[in-house]
Amino acid sequence: MEKRELIYEGKAKRVYATDQPGQVIHEFKDEATAFDGKKRGVIAGKGKVNAKMSDIIFRYLEKHGIRTHHLKLLSENELLTWWLEMIPVEIIVRNYAAGSLAKRLGYPERTEMKAPIVEYYYKNDELGDPMLAREHIRELGLAGDEQLDEMTSIALRVNEILRPYFEARGLILADFKLEFGLREGRLLLGDEFSPDVCRLWDAETGEIMDKDRFRRDLGRVEETYAEVLRRVSEEKAGVAVAVYVSPKKGILDPAGQATLGALQSLGYDEVREVRIGKYITLRLEGVEPDKAEERVREMCERLLANPIIEDYRVEIE
Amino acid sequence: MRFGVVVFPGSNCEADCFYVIDKVLREDVDYVWHKERDVSSYDCLVLPGGFSYGDYLRCGAIARFSPVMEAVTAFAREGGLVIGICNGFQILLEAGLLPGAMLRNTSLHFICRFVNLRVENNATPWTNQAAARQVLRIPIAHNEGNYVVDPATHRRMVEERRVILRYCDASGEVTPESNPNGSLDNIAGICNEGFNVFGLMPHPERASEEILGSTDGLVIWKSVLEHYKEKG
Ligand SMILES: Nc1ncnc2c1ncn2[C@@H]1O[C@H](COP(=O)(O)OP(=O)(O)O)[C@@H](O)[C@H]1O
Ligand SMILES: [Mg+2]
Numbered sequence: 001m002e003k004r005e006l007i008y009e010g011k012a013k014r015v016y017a018t019d020q021p022g023q024v025i026h027e028f029k030d031e032a033t034a035f036d037g038k039k040r041g042v043i044a045g046k047g048k049v050n051a052k053m054s055d056i057i058f059r060y061l062e063k064h065g066i067r068t069h070h071l072k073l074l075s076e077n078e079l080l081t082w083w084l085e086m087i088p089v090e091i092i093v094r095n096y097a098a099g100s101l102a103k104r105l106g107y108p109e110r111t112e113m114k115a116p117i118v119e120y121y122y123k124n125d126e127l128g129d130p131m132l133a134r135e136h137i138r139e140l141g142l143a144g145d146e147q148l149d150e151m152t153s154i155a156l157r158v159n160e161i162l163r164p165y166f167e168a169r170g171l172i173l174a175d176f177k178l179e180f181g182l183r184e185g186r187l188l189l190g191d192e193f194s195p196d197v198c199r200l201w202d203a204e205t206g207e208i209m210d211k212d213r214f215r216r217d218l219g220r221v222e223e224t225y226a227e228v229l230r231r232v233s234e235e236k237a238g239v240a241v242a243v244y245v246s247p248k249k250g251i252l253d254p255a256g257q258a259t260l261g262a263l264q265s266l267g268y269d270e271v272r273e274v275r276i277g278k279y280i281t282l283r284l285e286g287v288e289p290d291k292a293e294e295r296v297r298e299m300c301e302r303l304l305a306n307p308i309i310e311d312y313r314v315e316i317e
Numbered sequence: 318m319r320f321g322v323v324v325f326p327g328s329n330c331e332a333d334c335f336y337v338i339d340k341v342l343r344e345d346v347d348y349v350w351h352k353e354r355d356v357s358s359y360d361c362l363v364l365p366g367g368f369s370y371g372d373y374l375r376c377g378a379i380a381r382f383s384p385v386m387e388a389v390t391a392f393a394r395e396g397g398l399v400i401g402i403c404n405g406f407q408i409l410l411e412a413g414l415l416p417g418a419m420l421r422n423t424s425l426h427f428i429c430r431f432v433n434l435r436v437e438n439n440a441t442p443w444t445n446q447a448a449a450r451q452v453l454r455i456p457i458a459h460n461e462g463n464y465v466v467d468p469a470t471h472r473r474m475v476e477e478r479r480v481i482l483r484y485c486d487a488s489g490e491v492t493p494e495s496n497p498n499g500s501l502d503n504i505a506g507i508c509n510e511g512f513n514v515f516g517l518m519p520h521p522e523r524a525s526e527e528i529l530g531s532t533d534g535l536v537i538w539k540s541v542l543e544h545y546k547e548k549g
Contacts (some may be wrong), residue, residue: 254421308418
């Protein structure tokens with residue numbers, strides 16, 4: 001893999017061409033800016049943290065069915081990705097009020113949204129990245145309606161995937177920004193995922209764990225970036241669990257009865273009993289395997305099964 | 318008297334209940350959102366029918382853990398009047414405020430029609446305006462109304478006269494043919510030990526005006542008003 005000419009230098013990354021067609025290298029910088037470039041500084045080690053964290057998060061998202069531009073981590077602060085024709089719309093998903101949203105709605109900071117809120121911003125430094133309504137996006141011809149719907153639903157899905165992911169690591173994902181682009185006509189998630197582009201709060205202490213530390217001069221900026229990377233790097237051994245819920249012996253199972261009748265009328269006279277139940281799979285994180293069974297049994301007793309009419313069996317993988 | 322109609326995501330009979338209480342009974346009524354945690358200002362809570370939380374997992378299984386149900390449970394434990402209609406009944410069962418559980422109708426059909434119900438106990442807050450063994454004509458509309466409970470509890474419920482409504486024919490005979498869903502002992506409505514919690518599959522709010530073809534549902538609403546007037 002050969003690094004070729006610089007294609008673009010932004011505020012946080014340099015994008016280089018490579019000898020591979022359609023592939024680019026993102027070099028993550030330590031420089032930081034805020035408030036549309038009015039505030040500038042350096043966060044030592046930020047480039048490495050953001051490259052590494054993006055690598056981890058993009059791989060995790062890919063594993064959960066999100067298509068991204070990500071190929072691999074090339075060095076400490078370089079990512080190899082597909083080149084995308086970027087759509088100049090930033091998609092923001094917000095779970096809690098913070099920053100401009102708190103101001104716009106007049107909510108106290110950290111108010112939880114009733115449902116995740118999606119906002120669109122025009123990625124345009126000259127205009128100061130203004131917020132856009134769907135109609136503006138249509139007017140400017142930035143993205144088609146269907147494309148925008150797709151970006152919106154992917155963004156919400158990313159939220160569903162990452163909220164519990166960060167929660168398992170003691171972090172609340174308050175909001176985040178995504179950028180999308182097209183490769184061979186297909187929509188892919190691009191850019192980065194790092195403390196530069198999201199808000200993270202420590203679940204226990206409430207401490208700010210993202211770029212707001214820099215924006216608001218809260219101190220311990222480098223340490224915080226490093227701590228977020230440490231938590232994100234933690235391998236959370238997932239435990240896969242299967243739960244079988246079936247109608248209790250002696251309890252009438254109307255669906256099973258009907259199916260039994262249908263099988264017999266097809267000539268399967270040997271069938272004497274049909275019981276129809278449910279098969280539920282769970283994946284737990286941050287639980288020891290031996291504790292997992294106890295937890296899942298409790299879940300069965302409380303919610304997954306109704307002990308009056310149903311039996312259940314738990315299998316830990 | 319002040320009623321609260323509890324609304325879960327997926328409830329769909331709340332407006333009918335509200336209408337009957339407001340326009341027919343002319344009593345005070347509010348909607349109570351599923352996130353509400355304080356229900357102390359009400360004299361009677363109504364859990365209406367519908368498909369709370371899409372009936373995912375089991376009917377009522379998820380609604381039972383919504384914030385308002387903690388308040389409803391505390392309210393009921395202190396003797397507050399709670400009526401669960403159809404899906405509301407299923408929620409009360411899942412919450413353990415009433416004994417037993419619901420299976421799918423034996424026919425596997427969603428059944429939506431008028432049925433006849435015999436009042437088995439007319440000395441309750443919910444049936445004091447009914448004559449002994451009066452037959453009420455009220456519609457049902459459900460897929461899971463096939464009530465089951467263990468034999469010991471069933472025996473106790475019968476002894477304590479907590480089976481309040483049973484499916485019957487037009488003459489008041491409780492027969493297998495008049496059982497629409499396979500429900501144990503033709504059970505259509507039951508009470509808890511204190512008789513302050515009532516669950517029933519039929520929809521009294523859909524039989525509370527002449528124009529709807531029956532006003533037998535009013536027997537239940539008027540009973541609870543009478544009970545309130547007497548007992549305060
Ligand atoms: N896969 C990709 N292909 C091409 N451009 C990309 C890709 N992913 C992100 N970009 C763009 O590259 C730039 C990354 O550098 P950055 O410093 O974040 O720029 P900016 O200051 O414009 O946000 C951004 O403009 C971003 O939209
Ligand atoms: Mg950027």
